[in-house]
Amino acid sequence: FVSYSQVRRKFATMPTIAVERDHLMQSIGKDFTDQEFDELCFEFGIELDEVTSEKKMLAKEQGEDKAKGASETVIYKIEVPANRYDLLCAEGLVRTLKVFLGRMEAPHYVVTKSKTPQIVHVKPATKDVRRFVVAGILRNVTFSQSNYKSFIELQEKLHQTIGRRRAIVSMGTHDLDTIEGPFTYDAQPPSQIKFKPLKQHTELSGPEIMDLYSQDSHLRQYVPIIQDKPLYPVIYDRNGVVLSLPPIINGNHSQITLNTKNVFIEVTATDLNKANIVLNSLVTSFSEYCEEPYYVECVEILEVDGSSHICPELNYRHETVQLSEINMRIGIGESAESVAALLTRMCLKSSVTEEGRAIKVEVPPTRPDIIHCCDIIEDAAIAYGFNKIKMTFPNTTTIAKQLAINKLSDQLRNGICAAGFTEVFTFALCSRDDIANKLRGNIDDIPAVHIGNPKSTEFQVVRTTLLPGLLKTIASNKNRPLPLKLFEISDVVLKTSDKAVGATNRRHLGAVFYGKTPCFEVIHSLLHRIMQLLQIPFNRNGAGYVIKSADRPAFFPGRCGEVYVDGRLIGNVGVLHPDVLSAFELNMAVSALEICVETFV
Secondary structure, rough: OOOHHHHHHHOOOOOHHHHEEHHHHHOOOOOOOOOHHHHHHHHHOOOOEEEEEEHHHHHHHHHHHHHOOOOOOOEEEEEEEOHHHOOOHHHHHHHHHHHHHHOOOOOOOEEEEEOEEEEEEEEEHHHOOOOOEEEEEEEEEEEEOOHHHHHHHHHHHHHHOEEEEEEEEEEEEEHHOOOOOOEEEEEEEEHHOOOEEEEOOOOOHHHHHHHHHHHOOOEEEHHHHHOOOOOOEEEEOOOOOOOEOOEEEEEEOOOOOOOOOOOOEEEEEEEEEEEEEEEHOOOOOOHHHEOOOOEEEEEEEOOOOOOOOOOOOOOOHHEEEEEHHHHHHOOOOOOOHHHHHHHHOOOOOEEEEOOOOOEEEEOOOOOOOOOOOOHHHHHHHHHOOOOHHHOOOOOOOOOOOOOOOHHHHHHHHHHHHHHOOEEEOOEEEEEEHHHHHHHHHOOOHHOOOOOOOOOOOOOOEEEEOOHHHHHHHHHHOOOOOOOEEEEEEEEEEOOOOOOOEEEEEEEEEEEEEEOOOHHHHHEEEEEEEHHHHHOOOEEEEEEEEEEEOOOOOEEEEEEEEEEEEEEEEEEEEEEOOOOHHHHHHOOOEEEEEEEHHHHHH
């Protein structure tokens, strides 16, 4: 069943890399079956998401006819943690897996300085556009078809993840032998910037470049980042040759090819820390293809204030973690030597210190995800194996139990499902129109909690009723067989002066019936069944529940009732107004029920 949340949500999926299986096995130096490799991924804390091929992917996306003649080479799609930028390419994945399997030691990266280092001059105008720039050089690189493709794909992965679709960080890679330093990072009026963009044969100005790429299926999403700014960032060499127009496009003049030997990498950003992480990720992942593996040449950055620094720094830092802390947090009883060996398998070179009471850990520049000691402990747990940790009862003086409201909610869910209704989960946030205009109400009369700076008009307030989410779910499933019988038990939020935070959560139960006729008797029967489960009898004059005629804007006149329990109003039941149905793009009748279940706790 497709819920409204599933239809509307833009899922924040984990990064996925695609690697040819044969190339991966050859690089690791060991053959695995699909099952064995899946288990290896699980042990390392990543996931083999799919075993496929180019032909299968084309057949799935475009049909069997389009897939004819496509490669049937097996491809592994591997899902990696969002903060493990060192795993975003095949090179990084292979290197870490080989270290994990004990087939190699973690490499040590070295920064070298040329006798005449390349320099990047930063101009004052850049401070209001993209303030920071860092750079580095890979010397005497040997590109093949596969690692060249991986080099390009890694840049795109970094753009999409830490770069936030180039809004925070963007990078350019250039054939150093086609350009001449020192380089200049400046910001200029769009009309003054003229060069041939990548894979173009005509020189274009800044506005012409924006017009061109605003129609490009891949690059048009990045155009708004700088399109309306009075100055565009630009990097050029001593001869005025434009290297790139960050974050849109590189220049065609310095394009890298399979024959490129020396690669100049520049990274511009609004966040210096993220810029350094991106630069480190690029140079460490591909320095293994240099004539001297794992050696990177630095570049000097001359800032506006006259200060200078070199990059990349590729700093190693050391952390000391107490052995007792590691064993206690994970729930194991390993020796210091054993824990040091586990961490070394995770590319964290470790040694025993303080007479066996602590572990000294070397954090390499490839692991910006290691921020606190708890991150080191997590890696130790991964290397040890979560499945090997024995389950133990926690030492506590209290016995946990489910909250009464949650227990009641679960019991009601079971009962309502048994009555033939399907449960859905919808967003807690919605638009002002959803809870006001669409339900024929006035937003000023509704005690809603408003979002101070909403990023979308769809998420402006916290819901005060479950009806909008249920009706949107119906609208997203109108093609399904009728009738649709849906329910949800979730919290709504109401403003109140009784609470210190100014608002309170209320657990509501909402249900709807959608069909060719309202079938109010179905919703009425559901209400009666709920009261049966709660052991509350129908009683017009005494203790129990009763339905009294009412007039609510969201309901059809004369077909709405208020539900009272022991004289206390707990909700409404009835047939929704046609205007409400039209507002939610529904073309058939809906009867609805919504009550507050906290009354019964």
